[in-house]
Amino acid sequence: MGNRTPLYQCHLDAGAKIVDFAGWDMPINYGSQIAEHEAVRSDAGMFDVSHMTVVDVSGADARAYLQHLLANDVGRLQLPGKALYSCMLNQQGGVIDDLIVYYLRDGFYRVVINSATREKDLAWLDRQAQGYADLVIKFRDDVALLAVQGPNARDQAIGLFEDYQQERLRQLARFQGAEFDDCFVARTGYTGEDGFEIMMLAEQMPELWQRMLAAGIVPCGLGARDTLRLEAGMNLYGADMDETTTPLVSGLAWTVALGDARDFIGKQALLDQQAAGIQQSFVGLLLLDKGVLRNHLKVVTPLGEGEITSGSYSPTLQRSIAMARLPAGAEGRVEVEVRNKMLSAEIVKLPFVREGKSMLNDGGNQ
Amino acid sequence: MSEVPSELKFLSSHEWVLIEGGVATVGVTDHAQELLGDLVYVELPEQGSSVAAGDSVGVIESVKAASDTYAPVSGEVIEVNEELENAPDKINDDPYGDGWMYKVSMEDPEEVGDLLDAEAYSEAIADEE
Numbered sequence: 001m002g003n004r005t006p007l008y009q010c011h012l013d014a015g016a017k018i019v020d021f022a023g024w025d026m027p028i029n030y031g032s033q034i035a036e037h038e039a040v041r042s043d044a045g046m047f048d049v050s051h052m053t054v055v056d057v058s059g060a061d062a063r064a065y066l067q068h069l070l071a072n073d074v075g076r077l078q079l080p081g082k083a084l085y086s087c088m089l090n091q092q093g094g095v096i097d098d099l100i101v102y103y104l105r106d107g108f109y110r111v112v113i114n115s116a117t118r119e120k121d122l123a124w125l126d127r128q129a130q131g132y133a134d135l136v137i138k139f140r141d142d143v144a145l146l147a148v149q150g151p152n153a154r155d156q157a158i159g160l161f162e163d164y165q166q167e168r169l170r171q172l173a174r175f176q177g178a179e180f181d182d183c184f185v186a187r188t189g190y191t192g193e194d195g196f197e198i199m200m201l202a203e204q205m206p207e208l209w210q211r212m213l214a215a216g217i218v219p220c221g222l223g224a225r226d227t228l229r230l231e232a233g234m235n236l237y238g239a240d241m242d243e244t245t246t247p248l249v250s251g252l253a254w255t256v257a258l259g260d261a262r263d264f265i266g267k268q269a270l271l272d273q274q275a276a277g278i279q280q281s282f283v284g285l286l287l288l289d290k291g292v293l294r295n296h297l298k299v300v301t302p303l304g305e306g307e308i309t310s311g312s313y314s315p316t317l318q319r320s321i322a323m324a325r326l327p328a329g330a331e332g333r334v335e336v337e338v339r340n341k342m343l344s345a346e347i348v349k350l351p352f353v354r355e356g357k358s359m360l361n362d363g364g365n366q
Numbered sequence: 367m368s369e370v371p372s373e374l375k376f377l378s379s380h381e382w383v384l385i386e387g388g389v390a391t392v393g394v395t396d397h398a399q400e401l402l403g404d405l406v407y408v409e410l411p412e413q414g415s416s417v418a419a420g421d422s423v424g425v426i427e428s429v430k431a432a433s434d435t436y437a438p439v440s441g442e443v444i445e446v447n448e449e450l451e452n453a454p455d456k457i458n459d460d461p462y463g464d465g466w467m468y469k470v471s472m473e474d475p476e477e478v479g480d481l482l483d484a485e486a487y488s489e490a491i492a493d494e495e
Contacts, residue, residue, distance in 0.1 A: 017403075032458075033429050034404040223403065227429060290451075292407050292427045313406040313429045320407075339425070 001025065005050035006144045006202040010209045014219045022116035024051040026222055033223035037315040040191055040228055041356045044150035044157075045220035046212050051115040054143045054199060055125065058108045060134040066101060066109055068264055069128050071247060073257040077103035081177035083188050085255055087247050088113075088124070089266030093273060094243035095250065097121050098235065102177055102186060110184065110199075112145070114237050128265070144205035148217060149195035149228075151356060154187070157196055160211045161185075169196075190225065192232025192354050230321060231314050233284060233351030239295055239310040240282075240323055248273055249325060251282035251350065280306070281328045284350040285336070286360065287320035289343040298337045299345075303327040308336065316353045317360065323350070368397040370488045371462055375438070375481035378490050382462065383438045385478055390439045393466045394426060394457060397491050402428035405454040410446045410468050417443060417470060419477050424467070426457065439477045441470040 002025040011018065016027035027048065029036060039045040057066060066074045072086035082103050088096045097117045102110045113121045125137050148157045158169045168178045169185060174194075177186030183200040200208065213219065226236070233251075235241055241250035248256070248270060258270060285308065287293050293311030304327040311322030326334070326347070335342040351359055370376075375383045380398035384391040399405065407427040417423050417437035424435045446468040450456060457465035472478075482490065 028430075029403060032404055034406075223430060290407060291409075292432065294432065313427075315429075 003051070005048055006205045007048040007050060007146075007209055010206055011048065011219070014213070016219070016221065019222075021051065021222060024115060026051060027219070029221040029223045030219050033221065033227070034315045036218060036220035036224035037227050039218035040150045040193055040220060040224065041316055041353070042151065043218070044148060044153040044195075044216070045218045045224070046209070047147040047149070047220050047222075047225055048145075048209075049147050049197075049225075050144040050202070050205070052145055053113045053115060053118045053121065054140040054145065055111045055113065055122070056108070056136075056138045056140055057111060058136045058138070059132070060107055061132040062107050062109055062135060065129065065132050065135055066111075067262055069125070070099075070101065071256045071264055071266060071270075073260070073262060074101055074103065074109065075262070076257075077101075079103075079176065080105050081172075081179065081186070083175045083177060083186055087241075087252060087255060088121070089246070089264070089269075090243055091266060091269065093246040093248075093266040093269030095237070095241045095245060095247060096124055096243060098237050098241070098252075100188060102184070104179055104184070116238060142202055143199050144202040146198045146205060146208065146212075147189055147191075147195065148198065148212065149189045149191040149193045151193060153193070153195035153217070156215050156217055157198075157212065160208070160215060190232075190234055191228040192234070192351060193228075194355065227312050227315060230310060230312055230323065231316055231351065231353035233323070235323070236310055241309075245325070246270055246273055248278055249280040249282060251323070279328055280325050281330065282309075282323065282325055283330070284348040284352060285311070285322040285324050285334070285345045286317075286348050286352070287322070287336070287343060287345045289345075291338050291343055292320045293322035293336060293338070293345070297322075299324050299326060300335045300337065300342070301326055301330040303330050306330065306334075314352060316356075317358055321352050368395070368400055368491070369462070370395070370397070370484045370491075372484040374462070375478060375483060376487035377436060377438050378482065378487070379434075379436050381435060381438050383478075383481060385472075388472050388475065389444070390441070390470045390472055391466050392438060392468055392470065393461055394435060395487070396461045398433070399458050399461050399465075402426065402433060403430050404428055405457050408450040408454045408457070408467070410450065411437070411443045413443055413446050415443050417441065419480070426454070435467070437470070438481055439470055439472050439474075441473045443468050444471045445469040
């Protein structure tokens with residue numbers, strides 16, 4: 001038996017197929033991964049992501065600590081509740097993990113990191129804390145996390161909150177959250193759709209799940225979560241980047257604040273890599289032939305070989321798509337080796353899908 | 367619990383076989399489609415090609431994973447289910463009916479003796495879990 005979230009029994013009751021995910025017993029689907037994917041693109045779906053790691057960082061030194069720890073700059077977070085996506089790098093510029101950090105109030109930040117990387121991340125957070133006098137790092141294993149995503153997700157979810165909370169939730173801007181007592185609701189997600197991520201005390205979460213279920217929000221497993229994020233062009237840690245790759249070759253240059261005086265772990269390595277010239281580009285691939293692109297397949301381009309970092313089937317486009325790391329400058333048609341056959345694919349701009357719509361014929365494919 | 371029809375024969379790699387006269391109709395089992403989840407691509411042997419029992423002759427792919435399929439018997443492929451090319455989900459919906467994959471004109475009827483019956487296959491998948 002693996003670790004279980006507070007919603008484990010709810011998953012069984014909803015007919016979930018349970019798999020091991022990094023030591024957690026998690027729902028991979030509740031019958032049809034594709035139907036769940038489509039529910040999120042067209043209506044509203046919910047994901048139990050309580051296996052992810054919530055860490056509160058507080059104290060007078062919290063901001064200085066996070067500004068040194070993270071490649072993106074928490075100094076950009078001025079409004080309480082505001083979210084920032086960032087990588088946490090090692091000295092070589094490799095990605096230890098990617099995360100979301102929320103600025104809750106002065107001297108108080110909440111960081112959400114991956115589940116598979118929990119032990120090494122917590123050890124790293126502790127190690128880097130040395131030298132900060134007023135800093136508390138608290139792992140919140142008492143907090144559960146539910147994502148509600150889709151074009152109708154916000155409307156449906158808002159109706160389930162107390163009257164005094166509804167108006168604030170309705171006015172939340174993207175990448176902005178609101179805190180109510182023990183509950184924090186942010187307009188963030190990992191699907192390319194609008195929606196909320198809701199953090200609350202673990203014992204309160206099953207009741208919220210039941211109310212969401214009664215409101216018609218579709219339970220979705222980790223399978224749909226993966227195809228949704230892939231269509232949305234969002235990186236998956238461990239597949240699209242890891243400790244051996246920097247954000248600059250992982251399509252994440254936009255998340256690194258390199259242009260100011262702030263010193264952060266890995267900065268010098270990134271500056272060196274930039275000065276030497278970036279050798280690889282991170283792109284989307286659309287399979288033109290029949291078949292399915294998978295992680296680690298070899299990609300052949302006129303400029304040399306590259307590799308698919310994550311590939312699957314896109315239910316929205318009804319063809320296979322992937323993200324790949326290729327020699328810099330590669331463009332147009334490439335070939336992918338699938339079971340000793342060479343299949344034809346096209347390099348496209350990410351994302352593939354945004355808010356239910358294909359980006360392929362929408363100026364996204366220039 | 368997945369369905370295992372008693373009139374069929376099986377491979378432990380989750381193919382089913384219906385023997386009618388000298389013709390074997392081949393598909394993948396309910397258990398296999400449950401394990402794989404929503405199927406999105408099926409590669410079948412070509413009509414007119416020869417297959418040998420135990421050969422990898424095709425692939426079925428779900429959103430999640432790819433899985434080789436093996437020929438349960440030897441012979442010539444006399445018909446393939448071309449509808450699966452555009453509708454691989456027929457295997458999810460009806461693995462023992464509309465989801466059939468191909469038919470083989472059998473070379474050696476004695477090969478049937480090497481296949482599992484429903485009881486033996488049910489035990490094999492119970493051991494997996």
